[in-house]
Amino acid sequence: MQELTIDEEFYFQWHLTERCNRACRHCYQDGSPTSELGLNDLLTIVDLMEEAVNKWETTGTLSLTGGEPFLRKDDLHALMYRIDRSDALAYYDILTNGSLITRDEALALARRPKLRRVQVSLEGATAKTNDAVRGAGSFEATLNAIRSLRDAGIDVSLMSTISRLNHQEVPELIELAGREGVATLALERLIPEGTGEELSDQVLSADELRDLYQLVYSLATDNPPVRVLMYRPLFALIAPEDHTVGALCSAGNNALTIMPDGTVYPCRRLPIPIGNVLTDGFFKIWYGSEVLWRIRNPKNLSGKCNNCSLLTQCRGCRAMAYFTTGDYMAEDPQCWK
Amino acid sequence: MLEIKPGTQFVLEEGIIIQAIAELDHYYAFNISTGDQFQLNHTSHWVLESIEGGISFQELIDKFAGGFDLSPDKAKEDLMEVIQFALESGIIKEVQK
Numbered sequence: 523m524q525e526l527t528i529d530e531e532f533y534f535q536w537h538l539t540e541r542c543n544r545a546c547r548h549c550y551q552d553g554s555p556t557s558e559l560g561l562n563d564l565l566t567i568v569d570l571m572e573e574a575v576n577k578w579e580t581t582g583t584l585s586l587t588g589g590e591p592f593l594r595k596d597d598l599h600a601l602m603y604r605i606d607r608s609d610a611l612a613y614y615d616i617l618t619n620g621s622l623i624t625r626d627e628a629l630a631l632a633r634r635p636k637l638r639r640v641q642v643s644l645e646g647a648t649a650k651t652n653d654a655v656r657g658a659g660s661f662e663a664t665l666n667a668i669r670s671l672r673d674a675g676i677d678v679s680l681m682s683t684i685s686r687l688n689h690q691e692v693p694e695l696i697e698l699a700g701r702e703g704v705a706t707l708a709l710e711r712l713i714p715e716g717t718g719e720e721l722s723d724q725v726l727s728a729d730e731l732r733d734l735y736q737l738v739y740s741l742a743t744d745n746p747p748v749r750v751l752m753y754r755p756l757f758a759l760i761a762p763e764d765h766t767v768g769a770l771c772s773a774g775n776n777a778l779t780i781m782p783d784g785t786v787y788p789c790r791r792l793p794i795p796i797g798n799v800l801t802d803g804f805f806k807i808w809y810g811s812e813v814l815w816r817i818r819n820p821k822n823l824s825g826k827c828n829n830c831s832l833l834t835q836c837r838g839c840r841a842m843a844y845f846t847t848g849d850y851m852a853e854d855p856q857c858w859k
Numbered sequence: 860m861l862e863i864k865p866g867t868q869f870v871l872e873e874g875i876i877i878q879a880i881a882e883l884d885h886y887y888a889f890n891i892s893t894g895d896q897f898q899l900n901h902t903s904h905w906v907l908e909s910i911e912g913g914i915s916f917q918e919l920i921d922k923f924a925g926g927f928d929l930s931p932d933k934a935k936e937d938l939m940e941v942i943q944f945a946l947e948s949g950i951i952k953e954v955q956k
Contacts, residue, residue, distance in 0.1 A: 573894070577894035805889070805892070809876060809896070810878075815878060819880045819882060821880075821882040
């Protein structure tokens with residue numbers, strides 16, 4: 523017997539609210555209201571995060587998000603103030619639609635020592651493509667937010683949810699991100715869940731995704747204007763020998779998602795409740811959840827994922843499997859291997 | 860060396876859970892209250908699983924010797940090692956009758 527240590531970072535994706543001032547067509551929320559914890563409970567959760575990462579001898583990182591997190595601006599700033607003083611939590615990102623980020627807000631954010639990046643989203647390189655998903659005026663509003671943040675000296679990351687609605691614009695989106703001085707660009711797959719379930723027919727086929735990932739890899743490895751993040755399942759199929767590409771899903775491995783009422787999910791895109799952080803604590807959830815233990819065992823994967831030669835680099839997206847088949851251990855339906 | 864009477868019974872300490880991914884030969888004990896975690900081998904996991912089910916020390920020796928094809932003396936010696944560590948680590952405790 524020996525003591526265990528988890529020697530990598532542990533990531534918390536923390537949704538402070540599900541309220542939002544946008545109504546994006548692809549959103550993973552289903553529109554039903556969720557109760558929100560008060561600030562004292564939020565601060566207790568920070569204590570629990572610190573206790574957990576200290577015990578695991580690792581470093582905590584966070585994304586603070588929503589809904590739209592700036593709809594709880596005062597609580598958001600109180601949390602940042604607390605986390606800025608944590609010895610156990612290394613840094614945090616804010617994931618926002620950017621609509622409430624004024625120049626003054628950007629300047630206030632710039633004073634946060636542990637704020638690593640602010641992530642905003644664009645669904646295309648043109649207002650027409652973006653606004654068809656995120657609503658009229660959102661393209662310009664997002665660009666204004668990016669510029670305010672950049673002017674304040676804050677690193678900005680850009681995220682785009684890829685579907686048939688926008689995959690043709692990815693090269694232009696990479697160029698746009700470069701022109702706007704964005705630090706990183708992440709491309710996420712559309713998962714047909716929540717409101718986004720109505721866009722099921724816009725999910726890329728396996729062949730379409732392969733073609734897109736091949737194109738993205740070629741652009742991202744040829745002096746790109748922005749760093750394109752390819753640490754995602756299935757990217758490993760493009761270049762198995764390139765270890766900067768592809769990644770195991772962090773669900774069950776080194777991440778948890780916390781919802782506004784304290785409910786914990788393996789991942790925001792895999793919304794299976796595995797406990798409540800305030801009533802159960804992280805240890806009971808992390809050590810005891812049957813869902814997490816099922817995910818951790820690659821022998822539980824079915825279909826082509828089960829005997830895949832790339833199991834150490836990719837186990838597919840469990841959320842995509844879940845919302846396509848009902849079984850989160852089924853094969854990733856967008857895998858082309 | 861630890862002295863254990865044949866009729867002694869152990870239970871898992873409060874908050875202890877044991878987990879396994881047997882196909883990968885991964886075995887663990889966790890304390891969900893303190894967060895302590897222990898990596899186990901197959902034998903120690905088997906012992907803790909037996910203790911969780913409720914068993915006296917003598918019954919454990921008999922079951923262990925039979926299951927792993929050991930002499931009673933060798934079974935007792937190996938079990939004592941596992942139990943001593945589990946007691947010292949707060950994974951199990953002796954039941955007071």
